[in-house]
Amino acid sequence: xxxxxxxxxxxxSAGNQGAASKSAAAIDRAKAAGRKALxxxxxxxxxxxxxxxxxxxxxxxxxADIIEIGIPYxxxxxxxxxxxxxxxxxxxxxxxxxxVFDVVAAVTAQTDAAVLVMTYWNPVLRMGVDEFSRRLAExxxxxxxxxxxxxxxxxxxxxxxxxxxxxxxxxxxxxxxxERVAMTxxxxxxxxxxxxxxxxxxxxxxxSSAAEAVVAAAHGAGAEHVCVGLGVSKPEHVREIAAYADxxxxxxxxxxxxxxxxxxxxxxxxxxxxxxxxxxxxxTTTGA
Amino acid sequence: xAHEPTASSSGPAGMDDAATAxxxxxxxxxxxxxxxxxxxxxxxxxxxxxxxxxxxSLIAALDELEDTFEKAKVDPEFLAEVAELNKNYSGRPxxxxxxxxxxxxxxxARIFLKREDLNHTGSHKINNVIGQxxxxxxxxxxxxxAETGAGQHGVASATAAALLGxxxxxxxxxxxxxxxxxxxxxxxxxxxxxVPVTNGSQTLKDAIxxxxxxxxxxxxxxxxxxxxxxxxxxxxxxxxxFHEVIGEExxxxxxxxxxxxxxxxxxxxxxGSNAIGIFHGFLDDxxxxxxxxxxxxxxxxxxxxAATITLGRPGVLHGARSYLMQDxxxxxxxxxxxxxxLDYPGVGPEHAYxxxxxxxxxxxxxxxxxxxxxxxxxxxxxxxxxxxxSHALAGAIKVGKRLTEGxxxxxxxxxxxxxxGRGDKDVETAAxxxxxxxxxxxxKGTTLSTRSSKGAAPTAEANADxxxxxxxxx
Numbered sequence: 001x002x003x004x005x006x007x008x009x010x011x012x013s014a015g016n017q018g019a020a021s022k023s024a025a026a027i028d029r030a031k032a033a034g035r036k037a038l039x040x041x042x043x044x045x046x047x048x049x050x051x052x053x054x055x056x057x058x059x060x061x062x063x064a065d066i067i068e069i070g071i072p073y074x075x076x077x078x079x080x081x082x083x084x085x086x087x088x089x090x091x092x093x094x095x096x097x098x099x100v101f102d103v104v105a106a107v108t109a110q111t112d113a114a115v116l117v118m119t120y121w122n123p124v125l126r127m128g129v130d131e132f133s134r135r136l137a138e139x140x141x142x143x144x145x146x147x148x149x150x151x152x153x154x155x156x157x158x159x160x161x162x163x164x165x166x167x168x169x170x171x172x173x174x175x176x177x178x179e180r181v182a183m184t185x186x187x188x189x190x191x192x193x194x195x196x197x198x199x200x201x202x203x204x205x206x207x208s209s210a211a212e213a214v215v216a217a218a219h220g221a222g223a224e225h226v227c228v229g230l231g232v233s234k235p236e237h238v239r240e241i242a243a244y245a246d247x248x249x250x251x252x253x254x255x256x257x258x259x260x261x262x263x264x265x266x267x268x269x270x271x272x273x274x275x276x277x278x279x280x281x282x283x284t285t286t287g288a
Numbered sequence: 289x290a291h292e293p294t295a296s297s298s299g300p301a302g303m304d305d306a307a308t309a310x311x312x313x314x315x316x317x318x319x320x321x322x323x324x325x326x327x328x329x330x331x332x333x334x335x336x337x338x339x340x341x342x343x344x345s346l347i348a349a350l351d352e353l354e355d356t357f358e359k360a361k362v363d364p365e366f367l368a369e370v371a372e373l374n375k376n377y378s379g380r381p382x383x384x385x386x387x388x389x390x391x392x393x394x395x396x397a398r399i400f401l402k403r404e405d406l407n408h409t410g411s412h413k414i415n416n417v418i419g420q421x422x423x424x425x426x427x428x429x430x431x432x433x434a435e436t437g438a439g440q441h442g443v444a445s446a447t448a449a450a451l452l453g454x455x456x457x458x459x460x461x462x463x464x465x466x467x468x469x470x471x472x473x474x475x476x477x478x479x480x481x482x483v484p485v486t487n488g489s490q491t492l493k494d495a496i497x498x499x500x501x502x503x504x505x506x507x508x509x510x511x512x513x514x515x516x517x518x519x520x521x522x523x524x525x526x527x528x529x530f531h532e533v534i535g536e537e538x539x540x541x542x543x544x545x546x547x548x549x550x551x552x553x554x555x556x557x558x559x560g561s562n563a564i565g566i567f568h569g570f571l572d573d574x575x576x577x578x579x580x581x582x583x584x585x586x587x588x589x590x591x592x593x594a595a596t597i598t599l600g601r602p603g604v605l606h607g608a609r610s611y612l613m614q615d616x617x618x619x620x621x622x623x624x625x626x627x628x629x630l631d632y633p634g635v636g637p638e639h640a641y642x643x644x645x646x647x648x649x650x651x652x653x654x655x656x657x658x659x660x661x662x663x664x665x666x667x668x669x670x671x672x673x674x675x676x677x678s679h680a681l682a683g684a685i686k687v688g689k690r691l692t693e694g695x696x697x698x699x700x701x702x703x704x705x706x707x708x709g710r711g712d713k714d715v716e717t718a719a720x721x722x723x724x725x726x727x728x729x730x731x732k733g734t735t736l737s738t739r740s741s742k743g744a745a746p747t748a749e750a751n752a753d754x755x756x757x758x759x760x761x762x
Binding site: 124195 | 339340341342343344345346347348349351487488493497500501504505506507508601603604605606612614616617618619620
């Protein structure tokens with residue numbers, strides 16, 4: 001961690017991206033094993049709570065270092081069609097926000113993966129930021145990824161995440177100014193989520209050339225751990241990103257695999273993606 | 289309850305120049321502005337509401353927009369261009385028309401209608417789109433996207449895009465496309481692309497979600513021309529700025545016409561853009577009561593409504609913290625209203641603040657009450673109002689009856705209603721509501737009847753009287 005100046009937000013935990021961070025530790029374990037971290041997104045409650053738990057465990061046992069459990073939400077503006085369809089179905093099937101703690105607890109108990117929750121902010125606000133954080137920590141969760149909460153509005157979350165020792169993963173984008181990258185890096189604990197493209201979630205044919213610059217900007221601002229997400233779906237993407245980032249985040253492709261082939265398919269895709277870090281593995285294209 | 293004209297009353301000379309009125313709405317000198325002033329709050333926060341609850345990808349665009357707006361609103365050249373278009377394109381100042389026969393049904397109060405329905409494109413929406421489209425051009429954007437509920441904002445956006453030679457894409461809930469087919473055709477005729485949104489409730493909130501997705505992906509070339517005083521900073525303050533001309537004009541006009549301020553000002557509230565525009569002219573006039581009327585749908589007790597402030601809780605949606613219709617998990621609850629333009633589960637953050645501090649009273653109006661007022665204005669004044677605006681008219685009837693109760697001379701009570709739009713787009717909805725259509729959807733007769741479910745149809749005039757007597761039936 002560089003000795004950057006404290007962020008405008010107050011920077012309560014400036015400089016401790018890695019300190020006592022479960023997700024940073026997971027990335028470091030992957031690094032010690034000679035590879036980069038695989039971060040896998042799956043929505044809680046899709047298609048039902050138990051299958052979501054089974055899928056997350058299958059992904060973790062097939063090489064994912066960090067599991068990102070998404071809370072289905074009525075207005076997911078950063079999500080593309082595949083994930084929105086899945087989360088809409090989860091809601092229709094009766095998903096309740098409190099269910100996410102059961103999923104986190106089950107996956108944490110049965111795997112070595114760090115388990116983060118990805119959530120839009122209103123469900124957290126509704127439960128109460130402190131109460132949500134307390135229950136997440138109690139369930140063994142590593143922290144939160146917040147796609148519509150920027151550090152500028154996160155005072156309550158700073159306090160709660162410090163109190164319960166949770167990671168706070170903020171996003172940086174190709175459009176982020178150097179000042180905002182620096183401020184976001186300082187506010188973050190765990191890893192910085194580098195958005196590879198200007199757009200929403202969804203599989204794309206190739207990884208944007210913007211991703212490398214975003215990662216470089218975050219590293220330049222002092223981030224120890226930077227993972228790249230959005231539009232990452234194939235082993236060749238993973239290999240490409242591994243050349244410059246600390247981890248690779250895959251979502252839509254896994255959700256599509258779960259939709260089309262159930263738990264075995266999502267486990268198989270995770271294995272393909274995780275073994276792509278090995279330079280000896282030939283490039284293949286999955287059907288996801 | 290009479291008010292003395294204030295020192296800043298402008299009289300005829302003040303109203304013959306729309307540009308002067310508009311310029312005064314920004315940062316011009318104004319004797320009423322004091323430290324306690326509620327007017328022109330700059331954002332990003334209104335009390336604890338507002339802010340920027342948005343993806344990081346859009347923050348740079350919001351910063352650019354804020355910077356462009358802050359410079360433009362003090363740039364005489366920009367303000368003069370807006371004022372010129374307001375005057376010679378949109379038709380400002382809009383009239384302030386006294387509705388004498390309608391007022392008889394509001395306890396005998398004098399009702400004045402601020403005629404935003406007479407603006408080009410038929411609603412107040414043109415005020416905001418002209419301003420934002422000029423800002424988009426300043427930023428070098430070539431493409432405009434917009435969301436629309438009733439279609440009025442979409443039509444206005446398509447109009448501004450045509451005027452300035454920009455590409456325009458309008459997101460509209462599939463359900464709203466059905467309800468407002470005429471406006472879909474209008475947008476297409478103006479050269480815009482209309483994208484039906486099939487996610488979620490297929491209404492305004494989902495159209496906003498899809499517009500935001502488009503914006504994230506195309507922000508370099510595209511300006512998101514948000515249609516209401518909601519969303520992330522600077523939208524609430526900026527949209528209000530372009531609509532403040534409504535209140536500035538209305539205040540000067542009523543002073544000119546009757547020599548004093550009104551007792552009450554009424555407007556309908558969905559996101560709240562027309563309302564915040566007219567309210568701003570009167571927020572610092574402590575003697576003027578201000579009312580916002582939300583869409584009560586089938587009745588707030590039924591759960592099928594869009595009465596966000598009445599029954600919502602503070603939360604975050606579409607970039608701002610404000611009142612929000614949400615369940616115990618923070619999931620947005622789908623709203624309902626016969627009026628597509630009010631069918632939104634959120635509300636602009638400045639309204640949330642004005643509600644909390646008690647400066648503005650917010651009350652629900654049911655679909656039935658609004659439709660009764662729709663018919664009443666049509667048949668007493670020869671003005672067919674938008675169903676959105678009909679909520680304000682129904683509210684004015686209630687307010688008029690309250691304020692005139694026990695008064696020796698009810699006509700001493702003066703109420704201004706913001707007639708935010710005209711009802712052309714709503715004719716089919718109204719015809720269906722009033723049972724005017726046969727099984728094939730053709731008009732059965734030439735006289736409005738009550739809905740068939742209500743039994744025999746009295747004559748139009750008698751019916752108007754009956755509704756005025758009992759505006760809360762159903």
